[in-house]
Amino acid sequence: xxxxxxxxxxxxxxxxxxxxxxxxxxxxxxxxxxxxxxxxxxxxxxxxxxxxxxxxxxxxxxxxxxxxxxxxxxxxxxxxxxxxxxxxxxxxxxxxxxxxxxxxxxxxxxxxxxxxxxxxxxxxxxxxxxxxxxxxxxxxxxxxxxxxxxxxxxxxxxxxxxxxxxxxxxxxxxxxxxxxxxxxxxxxxxxxxxxxxxxxxxxxxxxxxxxxxxxxxxxxxxxxxxxxxxxxxxxxxxxxxxxxxxxxxxxxxxxxxxxxxxxxxxxxxxxxxxxxxxxxxxxxxxxxxxxxxxxxxxxxxxxxxxxxxxxxxxxxxxxxxxxxxxxxxxxx
Numbered sequence: 507x508x509x510x511x512x513x514x515x516x517x518x519x520x521x522x523x524x525x526x527x528x529x530x531x532x533x534x535x536x537x538x539x540x541x542x543x544x545x546x547x548x549x550x551x552x553x554x555x556x557x558x559x560x561x562x563x564x565x566x567x568x569x570x571x572x573x574x575x576x577x578x579x580x581x582x583x584x585x586x587x588x589x590x591x592x593x594x595x596x597x598x599x600x601x602x603x604x605x606x607x608x609x610x611x612x613x614x615x616x617x618x619x620x621x622x623x624x625x626x627x628x629x630x631x632x633x634x635x636x637x638x639x640x641x642x643x644x645x646x647x648x649x650x651x652x653x654x655x656x657x658x659x660x661x662x663x664x665x666x667x668x669x670x671x672x673x674x675x676x677x678x679x680x681x682x683x684x685x686x687x688x689x690x691x692x693x694x695x696x697x698x699x700x701x702x703x704x705x706x707x708x709x710x711x712x713x714x715x716x717x718x719x720x721x722x723x724x725x726x727x728x729x730x731x732x733x734x735x736x737x738x739x740x741x742x743x744x745x746x747x748x749x750x751x752x753x754x755x756x757x758x759x760x761x762x763x764x765x766x767x768x769x770x771x772x773x774x775x776x777x778x779x780x781x782x783x784x785x786x787x788x789x790x791x792x793x794x795x796x797x798x799x800x801x802x803x804x805x806x807x808x809x810x811x812x813x814x815x816x817x818x819x820x821x822x823x824x825x826x827x828x829x830x831x832x833x834x835x836x837x838x
Contacts, residue, residue, distance in 0.1 A: 512665045513537045514647070515603055515612040518564065520552030522682050522694040523618030527649045528562055529689050531616060534670045538616075540564045541606065543599050545574055546729035548701050559693060567606070571725045573598060578716065583635055588709035590701065592627035597639035604642030614645045614660040621651040621675040650674045650682070702732060711736060711838050718742050722783045729760050730779065736838040737798060743782040743791045747802055763817045768799050772811040775803025792821070797828035
C-alpha cells in the first residue's frame with residue numbers, strides 16, 4: 507500500500523515567507539492547508555489573495571476576543587516597541603491551530619518564520635517561548651529555518667525528512683527572493699506593516715482607551731480605532747465620528763445594537779457612533795456628542811439637527827457646532 511501523504515496546517519499571512527514554506531512542503535509531497543487568523547488589528551485579505559493565486563486551500567478563523575484582549579492588557583512576554591504582544595499573539599495562534607490540527611486530523615503545524623528575521627518575535631529564545639506557551643511546540647515545523655532548529659516529532663517519526671528543509675536566518679531576504687524566482691512566485695506583499703499594534707500613534711490611542719474603559723474594552727472599540735475621529739467623553743463614553751463616505755460606511759458596518767447612531771438630518775455630515783459603559787448615557791454627553799457631529803457637518807447658519815437613534819428610541823437635538831477647544835479637550 508502506498509504511504510499516506512502527510513498533512514500540514516500552515517499559519518499563512520500571504521507574505522513571501524509563508525508562501526515559500528507552503529510551496530517547499532508541497533514540493534515534497536505534503537498536503538498543505540493554510541490557516542489565517544483575524545482580529546480587529548489584522549485581516550485575512552492578503553492571505554485570501556495569495557491562497558487563490560497559488561492554489562492553496564485556506565481556512566479563516568477569528569482569534570477569541572477574551573483571550574486576545576487579556577494579552578493586550580498583560581502579555582506574559584511583554585510588548586514590542588509599541589502595543590504589539592507579538593510573542594504571545596503567535597503563541598495564541600499556534601495554540602488554536604494546534605487544537606484545530608487535532609480536531610481535523612492534520613499531522614503537524616508549519617509556519618513561515620525565519621530565525622532572526624524579527625528581533626522581538628523570531629529569536630531562538632522567542633521561538634522557544636512560543637513553542638512552550640502554545641502547548642504544541644514539538645509539532646511546529648518551520649521549513650525555512652528547520653535545519654537550525656531542534657528536530658520536531660514529525661521529523662523524528664520519519665513522517666517528513668529534515669533534508670527537505672532550509673537553514674535561512676537573519677533579516678535579509680536575498681535567499682527567499684531567489685527561491686521565489688526559482689519557483690515562479692512572482693507576486694507577494696512587501697515585508698512588515700499590516701498590524702497597527704506596531705504603530706506608535708495607533709498604540710497611544712489604544713492604550714488611552716484601554717486604560718479608560720478597562721474591562722469594558724472590547725473588539726468593537728479596537729475595530730473603531732482604525733477609522734474616524736475619536737473622543738473620550740466624561741463617564742468614559744466613547745464617540746467615533748467618520749471622516750468621509752468610506753469611513754461612514756465602515757462605522758455603520760461596525761455598529762452593534764447597543765451603540766447609539768448619530769447623524770445630521772438637515773445638512774450633509776458624518777455618521778457617528780456613541781458607546782457608554784452599561785449603556786447609560788447622560789444628557790450632557792448626548793448634547794456634547796451632537797455638538798461634535800455638528801462641528802464636522804456642512805452647516806451654513808450654525809444650526810444642525812442631529813438624529814440620535816438606539817434600538818428602542820429616536821431623539822432629535824438641534825444644536826450649534828462645538829468649539830475647537832472643546833473638541834481638543836476630549837480628543838483621543
